[in-house]
Amino acid sequence: MKWRGRRQSSNVRMSGGKAAGGGILGIIIGLVLWLVFDMNPMTAFQTGSSVAGGGGSTQTQPIDENSGRDAQFVSVVLADTERVWSQVFQENGMTYREPELILFNGRVTSACGSASSATGPFYCPGDQKVYLDTSFFAEMRQSLGISGDQQGSGDAGNQGKAGDFAQAYVVAHEVGHHVQTLLGISQKVNEARRQVSKTQGNELSVRQELQADCFAGVWANRNQQYIEAGDIDEALHAASQIGDDRLAHNRGQVAVPDNFTHGTSQQRVNWFTQGFQSGDINSCDTFSGAI
Numbered sequence: 001m002k003w004r005g006r007r008q009s010s011n012v013r014m015s016g017g018k019a020a021g022g023g024i025l026g027i028i029i030g031l032v033l034w035l036v037f038d039m040n041p042m043t044a045f046q047t048g049s050s051v052a053g054g055g056g057s058t059q060t061q062p063i064d065e066n067s068g069r070d071a072q073f074v075s076v077v078l079a080d081t082e083r084v085w086s087q088v089f090q091e092n093g094m095t096y097r098e099p100e101l102i103l104f105n106g107r108v109t110s111a112c113g114s115a116s117s118a119t120g121p122f123y124c125p126g127d128q129k130v131y132l133d134t135s136f137f138a139e140m141r142q143s144l145g146i147s148g149d150q151q152g153s154g155d156a157g158n159q160g161k162a163g164d165f166a167q168a169y170v171v172a173h174e175v176g177h178h179v180q181t182l183l184g185i186s187q188k189v190n191e192a193r194r195q196v197s198k199t200q201g202n203e204l205s206v207r208q209e210l211q212a213d214c215f216a217g218v219w220a221n222r223n224q225q226y227i228e229a230g231d232i233d234e235a236l237h238a239a240s241q242i243g244d245d246r247l248a249h250n251r252g253q254v255a256v257p258d259n260f261t262h263g264t265s266q267q268r269v270n271w272f273t274q275g276f277q278s279g280d281i282n283s284c285d286t287f288s289g290a291i
Helices: 021-039 042-053 069-091 134-141 164-182 183-194 197-221 231-241 244-250 267-278
Strands: 013-017 059-062 100-104 106-110 113-116 121-123 130-134
Touching: 013 069, 069 100, 069 164, 069 197, 100 106, 106 130, 121 164, 130 164, 134 164, 164 183, 164 197, 164 231, 183 197, 197 231, 197 267, 231 267
Parallel strands: 013 100, 100 130
Antiparallel strands: 013 059, 106 113, 121 130
């Protein structure tokens, strides 16, 4: 992906200091809810923080030229999402409200509760911010076999690195959840989940996650001037590696579709591809028909 020397978003901030609120007790409660009761990770951490007396906020500061390579990269990717979604919303007679992206180290408190690096990247609709641990990209490069050292095929002085686009896909997916919040989709899903069984709620969660994958594909379609050979394959490979069935297999567990919350590897690949091929947000209706 061609990203060096390009516009960076002013909405990326580094978390500074320790999170206030639920603290370690909230994290412990959240882990119990997650591991024992198989609760959705972010719901578990939100509940744990509330039980422990959650709330509070994390001090942040803008990134600068000394913030590191990954912070600079994330800032460019977020700027691309701002450009693309502002255009899409304008085409549909709406105004896009940009999210903040918080880079944190180890632990952070959001409006959705306390979270740790183990939670992975997440979007919190309560404060409309994307949260990303600074160690995530290093772990992603290792788990997906991405070196991060080989130069891409971009022009001299503007070259990306192997694996960049897989990481950009993750950011675009989380921003997709922000788009869902702005469109009122997330609110409708949450309301519906409160009225159905756990299995039905999981299916709604899968459809919501697959739509975020499709939205990431729409972003990629409208960002093709910066895409290099092999970038889309990287995104598809990343999507295939984080399907619920693949993750269960990697843990040595039997894949149980009723427990899926994000979709199978093939579903995630299919819906990213759908968004990428169409470039149309209206092609991302994962809530009607089979997925």
